[in-house]
Amino acid sequence: MAEFLKPSGSSNNTALEEPVVMFDDVCRIFNNHHALSHLSFSVQRGEILGIIGHSGAGKTTLLRCLAGLERPNTGRVMVEGNDIAHLPDKQLLPLRQKIGLVFQHFNLLSSKTALQNIALPLKISGVTRHKRLEKAKELIELVGLPDKANLYPSQLSGGQKQRIGIARALAANPALLLCDEATSALDPETTRSILELLSDINKKLKLTIILITHEMSVIRHLADRVIVLQKGKIIEQGAVTHVFTHPKAEVTKQLLREEQPYLPAYIVEKIHPTPQNLDDFVILKVIMLGSIIRQPLIARLQNEYGIAANLLEGGISHIQETPIGTLFLLFPAQQSQKAIDALTQLGVETVESLGYVSSSI
Secondary structure: OOHHHOOOOOOOHHHHHOOOEEEEEEEEEEOOEEEEEEEEEEEOOOOEEEEEOOOOOOHHHHHHHHOOOOOOOEEEEEEOOEEOOOOOHHHHHHHHOOEEEEOOOOOOOOOOOHHHHHHHHHHHOOOOHHHHHHHHHHHHHHOOOHHHOOOOHHHOOHHHHHHHHHHHHOOOOOOEEEEEOOOOOOOHHHHHHHHHHHHHHHHHHOOEEEEEEOOHHHHHHHOOEEEEEEOOEEEEEEEHHHHHHOOOOHHHHHHHHOOOOOOOHHHHOOOEOOOOOOOOEEEEEEEEEHHHHHOOHHHHHHHHHOOOOEEEEEEEEEEOOEEEEEEEEEEEHHHHHHHHHHHHHHOOOEEEEEEEEOOOO
């Protein structure tokens, strides 16, 4: 592997143990409005962190502070041990080159070929023509487009443009790759291919990646850990599997609704908080994680616990390679607690009672 494609970082073991990124009590204020309010978090080398939130949550301001394009009012923004928040521009410039940026709309120069776009950061850095073209050729091979080297952006599809954008972001052997809504302009199939490429790059180069997005599907497919922003504050964070299965903040639950199965409105309208008749049924929302999804859950409830369950709705998705299943099950109301206890004993992740419906459902 070429030198510029080797995993970034010092050979010093102590340095490798330090976070690549650390926000320490960062505030950014515009006209008395806190775009970022006392943000503190860190990102380890080789980790993929997703940062998600609705419009106005502070994602863009966070990205700009992290890229050295915005100065926080207070706090420290550390990248590989350097506080980029307070460095003079002259000292900041070489550190910015260690941060690769991938944009939503690609930002390729239309007058340059794919290969020339990839080589551009190296040209700006003063790398000789021979060396920068050699590196650009290896990078275009890495992103799977060696046959597109001499084509111009107008001749490329959206997914191909983004692959070239990723290759360009890797040109300076960055310590950190920032992806700003990198798949928002792409169709679902192309999005999956770009996420697979980023995952492959992360594994091959041990590259630290931060994803700025409003799409939980991107977080689910790629990230190790997620931070949920609201009004410039971190309202929830943790491993993706934990946040997806145990969301606490209402914003997180809203963002997850597009990613998980849900009950149709005509059933939701019939739910009441307490049983009204002896023959009412309880609806339990069950979330399962991992190998239990492949087990005959409803059959086991019947055979091992004598509990009859009906399936109302459900589905299975994946968090990276881990399956996650969501089921809405219907039980006789008098067996509500027994069903909850049985499901817990069987090893499901969470069980939530949504209320009661009459037998006429």
